[in-house]
Structure formats: structure tokens, C-alpha cells
Amino acid sequence: MNFDWSPLWISLRTGIVATAIATVLGIGTAHWMTTYRGKGKAVLETIAIAPLVLPPTVVGFLLLWLLGKNGPLGRWLMHWGFEVIFSWPATAIAATVVAFPLTYKMTAAAFAQLDPNWLRAARSLGASEGRIAIAVMLPLAWPGIAAGILLAFARALGEFGATLMLAGNIPGKTQTIPLAIYFAVETGNTQAARFWVTVVLGISLSAIAAVNGRSPRKRYWRQRRGRHPQIEPEIPRVEATPLPKDVRVGSPQKNPPSPRATQLEVEIEKELEEFDLNIALQSGSEPLGLLGASGSGKSMTLLCIAGLEEPTRGRIELNGRVLFDRARGIDLPARDRRVGIVFQNYALFPHLTVAENIAFGLPHDLRHPKAKRDRAVADYLGRMQLEGLENRYPEQLSGGQQQRVALARAIAARPEVLLLDEPFSALDTYLRSQLERQLVETLSDYGGVTIFVTHNLEEAYRVCQNLLVLSRGKAIAYGSKQAIFERPQTYSVAQLTGCKNFSRGRALGDGQIEALDWGCQLRAIDSIPAEFAFIGIRAHQIRFLEEWDESTTLRDRPSENLYPCWIAQTSETQHRMTLYLKLHDRPCSPQDYHLQAELFKEKWERLKDRPFPWQVYLDPLRLILMRSRSDASGVSP
Numbered sequence: 001m002n003f004d005w006s007p008l009w010i011s012l013r014t015g016i017v018a019t020a021i022a023t024v025l026g027i028g029t030a031h032w033m034t035t036y037r038g039k040g041k042a043v044l045e046t047i048a049i050a051p052l053v054l055p056p057t058v059v060g061f062l063l064l065w066l067l068g069k070n071g072p073l074g075r076w077l078m079h080w081g082f083e084v085i086f087s088w089p090a091t092a093i094a095a096t097v098v099a100f101p102l103t104y105k106m107t108a109a110a111f112a113q114l115d116p117n118w119l120r121a122a123r124s125l126g127a128s129e130g131r132i133a134i135a136v137m138l139p140l141a142w143p144g145i146a147a148g149i150l151l152a153f154a155r156a157l158g159e160f161g162a163t164l165m166l167a168g169n170i171p172g173k174t175q176t177i178p179l180a181i182y183f184a185v186e187t188g189n190t191q192a193a194r195f196w197v198t199v200v201l202g203i204s205l206s207a208i209a210a211v212n213g214r215s216p217r218k219r220y221w222r223q224r225r226g227r228h229p230q231i232e233p234e235i236p237r238v239e240a241t242p243l244p245k246d247v248r249v250g251s252p253q254k255n256p257p258s259p260r261a262t263q264l265e266v267e268i269e270k271e272l273e274e275f276d277l278n279i280a281l282q283s284g285s286e287p288l289g290l291l292g293a294s295g296s297g298k299s300m301t302l303l304c305i306a307g308l309e310e311p312t313r314g315r316i317e318l319n320g321r322v323l324f325d326r327a328r329g330i331d332l333p334a335r336d337r338r339v340g341i342v343f344q345n346y347a348l349f350p351h352l353t354v355a356e357n358i359a360f361g362l363p364h365d366l367r368h369p370k371a372k373r374d375r376a377v378a379d380y381l382g383r384m385q386l387e388g389l390e391n392r393y394p395e396q397l398s399g400g401q402q403q404r405v406a407l408a409r410a411i412a413a414r415p416e417v418l419l420l421d422e423p424f425s426a427l428d429t430y431l432r433s434q435l436e437r438q439l440v441e442t443l444s445d446y447g448g449v450t451i452f453v454t455h456n457l458e459e460a461y462r463v464c465q466n467l468l469v470l471s472r473g474k475a476i477a478y479g480s481k482q483a484i485f486e487r488p489q490t491y492s493v494a495q496l497t498g499c500k501n502f503s504r505g506r507a508l509g510d511g512q513i514e515a516l517d518w519g520c521q522l523r524a525i526d527s528i529p530a531e532f533a534f535i536g537i538r539a540h541q542i543r544f545l546e547e548w549d550e551s552t553t554l555r556d557r558p559s560e561n562l563y564p565c566w567i568a569q570t571s572e573t574q575h576r577m578t579l580y581l582k583l584h585d586r587p588c589s590p591q592d593y594h595l596q597a598e599l600f601k602e603k604w605e606r607l608k609d610r611p612f613p614w615q616v617y618l619d620p621l622r623l624i625l626m627r628s629r630s631d632a633s634g635v636s637p
């Protein structure tokens with residue numbers, strides 16, 4: 001007896017074609033949905049996954065209505081000579097419709113798992129959306145997509161109800177394995193039914209094994225383990241490598257931005273849920289530091305400048321190029337802005353090696369052959385002291401090495417603005433200071449605009465010439481670092497720049513002020529501001545009359561702004577002591593104090609045995625007189 005194998009061939013053909021179409025449509029739709037912000041998103045999403053939740057016979061009935069002789073699409077196809085119903089294409093259509101939600105949903109879920117900073121980094125490196133999809137999204141989302149493809153294939157292979165409705169059960173033409181099983185059981189041929197069940201099981205299990213075994217992610221993990229069994233500890237080199245000046249592979253411009261010409265002007269507003277961001281700044285080739293409490297809008301400011309978030313109003317201009325102008329409807333995409341960004345988590349592409357990460361922002365066109373790109377990459381590896389690490393993947397690098405790769409990747413794209421979002425926050429203190437020196441060296445040769453976000457005041461002071469202090473989206477101080485640190489004009493700026501001692505203040509006239517919370521009258525040297533409300537003094541600027549007794553070199557023993565004090569408690573770090581001081585009287589408890597003073601341990605050792613009360617000296621030159629209002633100081637860099 002001749003056994004009819006046609007259900008197998010029909011099923012395989014249908015499953016493969018349906019899975020291929022569903023994969024292309026599913027990935028395309030998932031990618032489009034990641035960028036779609038329209039109102040109908042929820043409705044589209046519902047339509048896309050409806051075939052997954054509707055009974056297959058309902059799906060089949062709807063397809064029959066749509067593609068039948070009197071259906072809207074069926075009539076149109078008939079007009080062109082195609083009759084779909086009860087043909088093999090009908091089995092493929094039915095299988096595609098039921099398989100599509102699986103590829104779409106699994107791909108969308110895999111895309112949603114991607115770190116948004118990978119995509120932002122790729123955009124800021126000049127990559128088009130197509131290249132981002134192919135080079136970043138698909139490889140990184142591959143395990144999820146592969147699972148979707150596998151499920152879609154299994155679903156297409158097992159499709160029954162919709163196929164029966166649309167294509168019928170025509171042996172040798174539309175009869176797939178599920179239909180063959182059903183009709184074998186119906187006609188009492190259980191042997192044939194058992195055989196086809198075994199075939200379906202075999203195909204499905206083999207497909208699972210094949211997809212799992214061929215995951216590119218697994219392949220790169222295997223390669224990595226093979227090549228570099230151990231991650232070496234970070235041994236940073238202290239000396240800085242001089243930067244070659246002439247690597248222009250990544251730049252469509254003939255010359256890198258000249259330090260003097262480079263100028264960024266930003267005046268933007270963005271409505272946020274908790275407050276409105278309202279920023280105006282100008283920056284040239286001297287690094288500008290952005291300081292502010294957590295959530296004050298520093299990162300959002302950077303994202304707006306990079307074109308990764310859209311301001312509600314305003315204008316951004318870079319070297320005469322308008323990057324954004326709401327009034328004129330200009331909003332240059334991130335890839336065309338030439339604004340590089342180093343994220344707090346570095347956002348290195350985990351599936352690319354160090355060399356491939358650095359090369360990502362270099363032009364990939366015929367005018368820039370691979371050999372030229374390789375030379376540029378080698379040059380940046382040298383600059384950043386990353387030689388020998390070019391074939392490693394990001395997870396095989398220490399934090400410091402990752403940070404340098406991120407910086408190299410951003411700079412290699414030759415941006416006119418470099419945005420650094422807390423680039424040292426994930427590093428230990430020792431590495432921080434090593435990399436800070438290297439960063440300062442790199443920036444001195446970079447020549448473009450740099451904006452540096454940090455929570456570390458000392459780091460901001462060392463790296464940046466000018467500072468902008470943010471509070472709830474507003475600039476509360478903007479000027480040279482000296483002006484902001486030495487003469488903060490408001491309470492919030494003094495606090496954000498590290499001042500720990502504050503008292504409400506009152507002007508008494510004739511240069512005299514009263515510190516209400518400290519119970520002191522003090523002489524001030526600075527002119528007293530019109531809306532004077534607070535006095536402050538930094539902890540390390542508090543001194544004691546006893547220091548003059550101990551020292552032979554100190555002259556001009558002070559005779560005013562002196563008050564008796566006792567120590568309520570102390571705390572120590574490796575080099576410094578913090579003393580909590582109670583003025584006028586003995587403290588009742590460790591929490592009963594007015595001022596915090598910081599001094600080096602050497603000085604503490606000399607003073608600590610002196611009898612109390614000591615005489616605290618609040619130097620008139622060091623007193624900070626502040627307004628209560630927390631608006632911008634009005635100082636321009």
C-alpha cells in the first residue's frame with residue numbers, strides 16, 4: 001500500500017513559509033511599536049495579539065469573510081485572478097495569522113528588556129535607526145526573538161481550526177498533519193493518527209534543539225570564555241599618553257572643532273511630572289560642571305542636548321548650527337547632532353568587542369574602508385591605554401577599563417560636544433582619581449564643549465572651570481567655580497557646594513550681623529546683601545584661637561568673632577577629624593551642638609589636650625552671607 005506522505009510536506013512547507021512571514025512582520029511591527037507614540041497604540045497592540053486569544057475557528061471565520069468570494073479583500077484578489085479559499089496559500093495565510101502574535105509579542109518583550117542607554121548611545125554615535133535595529137537591537141534581543149520564532153513555528157505546524165475554515169481538508173493540497181490526525185481518528189485509523197503525532201513531536205523537539213544550539217549569544221559567550229579565561233585586575237597606569245592630533249576618520253568635518261570657536265548655547269524648557277526643567281547655559285571649550293541633588297534634572301538636561309529627549313520649548317545652538325528650535329520646528333535627530341554622551345552605566349554594547357564598540361561611531365561607508373577604521377581604533381586603544389584588550393567583550397573588563405572604552409567610543413565619533421553623566425560613579429576612590437587625571441588630560445586635547453555631571457564636589461572643582469547648580473530643574477547658580485564655592489549667594493547653593501554650618505542671620509548695621517541660631521554677634525567683611533537671611537561658614541574654615549598659641553608662624557592673633565566652645569562629639573576619617581562644637585556652654589548630649597569643624601589630624605593632635613572651653617574663631621573673611629531666595633546668582637561664566 002502506498003502511504004500518503006503529503007500531509008508532512010504540506011505541513012513543513014506551510015510551517016516554514018508562515019514562520020518566515022510571521023518573523024519578518026513580527027520583528028518589523030515590534031520595532032515600529034517601540035518608536036510609535038500615537039494614541040492608538042493600545043488598540044494596535046490588541047489587534048496584533050488578537051489571533052493568539054481568539055478561538056482558531058473564529059480567526060478562520062473572519063479570514064473567510066475577508067478573503068472569501070464576497071469579502072472585501074477576496075473580491076479584489078479575484079479581480080486580479082487569484083482565488084485564495086481552499087488553496088494551499090490559504091493554509092499558509094491561516095498559519096501566518098495565528099503565528100504572527102507570537103513573533104511580535106516575544107520580539108516586543110525582548111526589545112523592552114534592552115537597556116535604553118544602548119539605543120541612546122548608538123543614536124548619539126550617529127547610527128541610523130536601521131543600523132541600530134540590525135547591529136544592536138536584533139543581536140541583543142536574539143534569545144527572545146528565537147524563542148518567538150520557535151513558538152511561531154510550532155503554532156503554525158499545529159494550526160487546525162483556521163486552516164480547516166479557510167483552506168478545507170483537501171488531501172494532497174491543503175491537508176496538513178493536524179487535519180490528517182483529526183480525520184484519521186474520525187475514520188478509526190488510529191495507527192495513522194499515532195504515526196502523525198510522532199512526526200509532529202519529532203519536528204517540534206528538533207526545532208527547539210536547533211534554535212537553542214544556534215543562539216549567537218551563546219556563541220559569543222563561548223568565544224569569550226575560550227579566549228580569556230580570567231579577568232585581570234585593573235592596574236591603571238598613572239602617566240598619560242599624549243594624544244595624536246590628526247585622526248579624523250570619524251569626522252565628516254575637515255577639522256576638529258577649534259577650542260575658541262566651539263560654543264554651545266542652550267535655552268530650553270521641558271515639562272516633567274514633578275517640576276519643569278528650565279535651563280539656560282552657554283559653554284565653550286572649558287568644561288562645565290553640572291551639580292545638583294539627585295533628581296534635579298542633570299541627566300535630563302544632557303538627554304535634551306543630545307537629542308534623546310525633546311524639550312517642550314526652547315532652542316539649542318552649537319557652533320552656529322541650530323540643533324533644536326521649537327518655534328521654527330527644528331529638531332535635529334541625535335545621530336546628526338555630533339553630541340557624544342558617556343552614560344553612568346557606560347552602555348557599552350555587550351555583544352561587541354572593545355574594538356567593535358570603539359569603531360561603532362566611525363563612518364561605515366566606502367570612503368572609510370575597514371583598514372582606515374582599524375587604524376583609528378588602534379589609535380584610540382593607545383590613547384586610552386587599552387592595548388591588548390581590543391578583542392574582549394565589555395563584561396570581561398574591569399569598571400575602569402569599561403569607563404575608558406566608553407570615553408574612547410564617544411570621542412572616536414569626533415563629537416563637538418561631549419556629555420559625561422557621572423562617568424566615575426561606579427568606580428572606587430583610587431581608580432576615580434587615576435581616571436580623573438586621564439580625563440583631564442584627554443579633555444585638554446579634545447577642544448570641544450564638555451559638560452560633566454557629578455555629585456562629587458571636589459571632582460567638579462578639579463575638572464571644571466565653570467559650574468551650573470541645579471535644583472528642581474532650575475539653575476540656582478551659574479558661574480566660575482571660584483565664585484560659586486567661595487561666595488555662594490543662596491542657602492541652597494552653599495548647601496549643595498558642601499557648606500555644613502548655617503544660621504539664620506540679621507543685619508545690625510555698621511558691618512555687624514547677628515547669627516540667631518549660634519547666639520553670636522559677628523563682624524562681616526563682605527557687603528551685606530539686600531535680602532540677607534543666612535550666615536554660613538565651611539567646616540574646614542573654622543579655626544581656634546589655640547592654634548595661635550601652638551604655632552610660632554601664625555601672626556595677627558584675632559581679637560573679634562571669638563566665642564567659647566566645647567566639643568559635643570567627634571568623628572574621624574583616615575586624615576581628618578570632624579568636631580561638633582557647642583558654643584557658649586557645655587553640651588548636654590552629643591547631638592547638642594552649633595557648628596561642625598574639620599581639621600587635619602596633625603592639628604588635632606596638637607590641640608586635643610588643651611583645656612576647655614576653646615575659643616572658636618569665625619573669620620570675617622570666611623563668613624558666607626546669603627539671601628534666602630534660591631534663584632540663579634546671575635553670574636555668567
Ligand SMILES: Nc1ncnc2c1ncn2[C@@H]1O[C@H](COP(=O)(O)OP(=O)(O)OP(=O)(O)O)[C@@H](O)[C@H]1O
Pocket residue numbers: 272273274275292293294295296297298299300301
Ligand atoms: N525619560 C523620562 N521621562 C520623563 N521624566 C523623566 C525621565 N527621566 C527622568 N525623568 C524625571 O525627570 C526628573 C529629573 O531626572 P534626572 O534623571 O534628570 O535627574 P538627575 O539630576 O540626573 O538625578 P541623578 O543625580 O539621581 O541621576 C526626575 O523627576 C525624573 O523622575
